[in-house]
Amino acid sequence: MYAIKLIINILLIFHLSCNEYSYYQKKGQELLKNYKGNYSIVISKKVFMLYVISRDGIVAKYRIGYGLNPDKKPKLYANDNRTPEGLYYITEILSMDAPKKSNAYKTLFAMNKIYFKAKDGHYKFGHPDMDLGDNAYGPRFYRISYPNDNDLARYEEAKKKGLLPVYNGRVPSIGGGIAIHGNNDPDSIGQLASSGCIRMYNDDIIELEQYIQVGTPVLILPD
Numbered sequence: 620m621y622a623i624k625l626i627i628n629i630l631l632i633f634h635l636s637c638n639e640y641s642y643y644q645k646k647g648q649e650l651l652k653n654y655k656g657n658y659s660i661v662i663s664k665k666v667f668m669l670y671v672i673s674r675d676g677i678v679a680k681y682r683i684g685y686g687l688n689p690d691k692k693p694k695l696y697a698n699d700n701r702t703p704e705g706l707y708y709i710t711e712i713l714s715m716d717a718p719k720k721s722n723a724y725k726t727l728f729a730m731n732k733i734y735f736k737a738k739d740g741h742y743k744f745g746h747p748d749m750d751l752g753d754n755a756y757g758p759r760f761y762r763i764s765y766p767n768d769n770d771l772a773r774y775e776e777a778k779k780k781g782l783l784p785v786y787n788g789r790v791p792s793i794g795g796g797i798a799i800h801g802n803n804d805p806d807s808i809g810q811l812a813s814s815g816c817i818r819m820y821n822d823d824i825i826e827l828e829q830y831i832q833v834g835t836p837v838l839i840l841p842d
Contacts, residue, residue: 639666640677647672650706650836658830660799662817664702664842667809669799669819671830681827683799684744684807684818691842694765694815695774696783697794700740702815702839703765707797709835711762714828730756741814744807757801759824763837765797799837800824 643661650659651674658678661670664685671679688700695701713727735741735751743749766774774793777783783790799817801824802808808820817839819827 643670644672644676646838646840647677648674650838654834654836656832656835658835660830660835660837662799662837662839664704664840669817669827671827679826679830681819681823682808684802684810684812686813686815687811689811693773693841694770694794694797695777696791698791698814699794700814702813702817703767703770703797704839704841705767705769707763707765707767707837707839709761709831709833709837710764711760712828712831712833713756713760713762715758716825727756727760730760743804744810744812752803754803756798757803757819757821757824759828760798760800761824761827761831762796762798765795766793799827 643663647659647661647670650661651672657673659672661672662668662683663670667683667685669681669683670677671681686694686700686702690701692701693704713723713730715724715727715731717723717727719725731754733755734753735755737743737746737748737750741751741755743751770793774783778790794815797816799819801821802818804812804818805820807813807818812818
């Protein structure tokens with residue numbers, strides 16, 4: 620009986636893996652039809668994974684964490700703790716391994732010096748009373764082109780209908796600064812944990828750099 624169950628489990632895993640491979644590979648290769656680079660990125664919020672796709676197929680996949688808001692909707696405005704959904708592009712690459720005098724290094728160095736406090740909503744995963752602290756962005760920060768046209772249209776429609784919250788008599792902006800980056804809280808990977816960005820393990824975010832350049836398409840799929 621145990622042997623039969625083991626065989627069934629192996630076949631199920633193989634079946635799911637094949638479906639996963641086919642679906643995300645197709646999505647990524649569709650992006651490459653209109654892009655001269657070698658790789659595209661497909662992020663699945665549903666399975667907490669980032670896939671790197673070439674014209675030959677999936678070449679790498681990595682576990683991620685993303686926006687801690689459990690509301691299953693795409694990002695709408697600043698500080699809603701949601702991760703956007705749709706097609707974006709890498710617009711900036713920041714690195715702690717870039718030359719010390721470069722903007723890529725100095726900008727990320729300054730960002731990693733920021734100390735995030737639990738009282739402001741930035742805490743270690745599973746510990747709402749523990750400050751997230753500094754080095755929150757890790758060794759790499761790949762900014763994406765949020766908001767895109769669809770995001771802007773969704774925001775303006777919500778604003779027109781009065782669906783945005785009001786703080787001190789004003790509605791929040793659409794926001795920005797969304798990126799794929801490292802972290803200082805590895806327990807948050809695979810979880811709803813960020814303010815909206817996509818988090819990766821630090822070793823993985825460094826490895827991802829070989830597939831990234833400004834202009835690389837990034838497709839974020841719904842959960």
